Structure formats: structure tokens, C-alpha cells
Amino acid sequence: MDCMKGFLKNGLKPNFMKLLRIRYHMGIYESTRMSFGIKNAPAHFQRMMYTIFQENILEGWMVVYIDDIIIYSGTYEDNMQYIHRVLIKCTPMNLQISLKRCNFDQQELLALGHKVSGLSLAIDQNRLAAVLQMPVTKKIKEIESFLGFASY
Structure with missing residues (x-):
């Protein structure tokens, strides 16, 4: 499940x-919401999501990574119950789920460059192929770029 515009749901003190503040030719713009690009925004949002869903995470059927929610269970019925519980917690927090970016009733999924199933964890073959096809270089900037790509 994917939270829609999650960062923008967080007000700023x-x-x-x-x-x-951003100064521009028409004056000063002052955002009232957290936006992308703020250095600590992902950590703040992750902490907020963990706080909201802490009980579910500790029960062992849910993982949250920033604005992505992964629910897993052994049966379809349990999965539906867990989805319902998550949606109930989203409503008072004004967290909206993007149905277009959700996948339900999956036996495996791609998450953070890995293929995850109930039985295994493997590197996504498309990502591996992209790394293997990158040209060999000796330029420092290109090596740094490669290391950043490969580590993600």
C-alpha cells in the first residue's frame, strides 16, 4: 500500500x-507543510508512520518503509482483516492510500530492489542486469555514481 502525498500531510511548526522560507521576486514563500528535499523529512515521516502503526508492526504482520506499507499473512481472510485495521488507523491521521499504486493478494513483490516472497528474498534480476551492464570506469565521479546505484 502506498500513502498518497504523505509528506504534505505533515504540518510544520x-x-x-x-x-x-524561500525569497523570490514576488516576495517570500513560507510552506506550512513538510515538503520533499528537507534533509530530515524522510526520518520524521518514518518515525510518524512507525508511531501510528507500532502495534501492527510489533504483532508481526506489517512493515513500513517511509510511505510504503507491506502487509503479509498466511491466509486471504487474515490479509483482509489486516488491511481493514490499517485503513481504520489511516482515517483519523488523514493518510490517504493511492489505490493505483497498491497491489493486493500477491504471493511475491518487489521492494527496495529485492524480490520478496514467503519463502525467499532475492535481488531483482532487472536491477542486477542494470548494474552488470554499467561500463567500467576509473573516473571518481562515475565510480561514486556507480557505488550509489549499486548500494541502493
Whole structure:
């Protein structure tokens, strides 16, 4: 499940709004919401999601990575019950789920460059092929770029 515009659902405290002001030709823009590009925004959002869903995560049927929610179970009925419980928690927090970006009733999924199933964890073959096809280089910037790509 994918939370839609998750960062923008987080309001900023007035003292943080002042720090994030942008001056431009028509004046000053002051965001009232967390936006992409703020250094600590992903960590803050991850902590918020963990706080909201802590009980579910500790019960062992849910994983949250920033705005992505993965629910897993042994039966279809349990899965439907877990999805219902997640949606109930999303409503008061104004977290909206993007149905277009959701996959339900899957035996395996791609997550963070890995193919995950109930039986195994493997590197996504498309990502592996992309790494293997990258040209060999000795330029520092290109090596740094490769290391960043390969480590993700």
C-alpha cells in the first residue's frame, strides 16, 4: 500500500516554517507543510508512520518503509482483516492510500530492489542486469555514481 502525498500531510511548526522560507521576486514563500528535499523529512515521516502503526508492526504482520506499507499473512481472510485495521488507523491521521499504486493478494513483490516472497528474498534480476551492464570506469565521479546505484 502506498500513502498518497504523505509528506504534505505533515504540518510544520511556526519556528520551522521560518527556517524554510524561500525569497523570490514576488516576495517570500513560507510552506506550512513538510515538503520533499528537507534533509530530515524522510526520518520524521518514518518515525510518524512507525508511531501510528507500532502495534501492527510489533504483532508481526506489517512493515513500513517511509510511505510504503507491506502487509503479509498466511491466509486471504487474515490479509483482509489486516488491511481493514490499517485503513481504520489511516482515517483519523488523514493518510490517504493511492489505490493505483497498491497491489493486493500477491504471493511475491518487489521492494527496495529485492524480490520478496514467503519463502525467499532475492535481488531483482532487472536491477542486477542494470548494474552488470554499467561500463567500467576509473573516473571518481562515475565510480561514486556507480557505488550509489549499486548500494541502493
